[in-house]
Amino acid sequence: MSERLPILRIGDILLVSVQFDLEDQMVLNLQEDLANEIVAKSARGVVIDISALEIVDSFVGRMLATVAAISRVLDARTVVVGMRPAVAITLVELGLSLGGVSTALDLEKGLAKLRQPTSSALR
């Protein structure tokens, strides 16, 4: 048996808040649960809050990228919010830039990002 993280729903958006260091199996469960929930709840967006995480290694990084890719296939968007500076620096040094993942500074900005029409390519 292994624990599963609760997935909350706000309108057509799914919200997961990761509050503690996850075991690998929980990471895999989360990925699976999110894929199921996106379809079951016809979600348009997913917000994953990692502001409490002091560590994101390549395993968790890969899960974030995979969830983003899965949600794209299922016509939803994923935003990862609240990554700490030290975590961001470490991930870059590790060689993970999470190319296809949208990010936001905090939950509020993440939700706002999902409300915006898709990427208004400003340059």
Added chain:
Amino acid sequence: MTAPWTAGEDPQVHPIARSGDLVHIRQAIRTLSQECRLSLVDQTKMITAASELARNTLIYGGGGTVSSGLVSANGKRGVAAVFEDSGPGIADVEQAMTDGWTSGGGLGLGLSGARRLVDDFQLVTAPGEGTTVTIIKWVR
């Protein structure tokens, strides 16, 4: 290079047998890094490197142990971790150290990425003779 353990402080040994052990190892390295007063960024880098290497030990080495503790040399202090397994070893070290190369379905960032995160990195391995990886992060 064997880790220059600080005199009077024996390194703690943790088993790496199940994926659940990784959580404990990250916790142990975090405690050591804080005790040693590594900067926040350096703490994060050290814990992440340990997490990558412990997972390597589990997946590719079939499990093993990690010894971690405080080290000192030339007036510097730091945190060290030694990952040991008696798995198949690595035949082509250069290839294993290349970004993106993997034999186990991961991202292929474990070894090469971990090396970038720490100050000292040593890999001792031979086919059939297991693998030992030593990493050290020094206080700046």
Added chain:
Amino acid sequence: MAKRDSAADLVGLLTIEGQDLAAAWVREVSGSLGGRVGTAELDRELRELYDALVDALRQGATDVHSEQMSEIRALLTELSRNRARQGFSPTETAISVFALKRVLEPVLQDGTADQIRAYLQFNGILDGLGLFAIETYTQTRDELIAAQAEQLLELSTPVVRLWDGVIAVPLVGTLDSARTQVVMEKLLQALVDTGSEQAIIDITGVPAVDTQVAQHLLKTIVAARLMGAECTVSGISPQIAQTIVALGIEFDDIVTKASLADALKLALRRSGVDLVAHEGAQR
């Protein structure tokens, strides 16, 4: 017993009846320092040292590392540290010790063979003390330099808020790896602290970058993106642009603007702020 005798000889050398050798020493040193240390202070420093020295010799100290010399070492450390902080040269510091040789020189002319032997032995001890003083001096200077370098690092990397949700780091001077890393961490932390989604790295004041520094800047920008913020680099000089291209550094994903003003304009547009110039406005 030979050892005790030589100790007695050494003490005898320094305590000649009816002569204030310490005062002569102070005069000698005072002349060499050109009055930059107050006579009273010098007098106190050297007399303390002198008394401690006689004490140590009486207890049988034979060189600077002797156990009996611990008080001397402490006093010398203090003296050398003060000299280093006050900006004296290493020579001026060491002379405080070596001047004692000259004070004792008369012994060479009308001293007994034992006294001359004691003088020579004492000379060796003084050499050791002089070197110890110089070593402490150098150590103190190194510490001062390191502290200053650190202060400079702190001073030279301000993160400023340009607008609600827009921060900037104006970089000035040569960037090395260590400083770029400090900037990187400061900038990312400021993003969180101010809740800013736009950051501008202005390098107008940077004369040159090398591969490592360029890599650090790139990493900062990627890290900021991971946190949910966007970076713009402004003020790239023609020389730096040439370096970037020549070094083959990929700047493709990075938004660059010629000036800080342009970068700010872009950052504002991205945060949904419109700038409108009023017709007929006074300029």
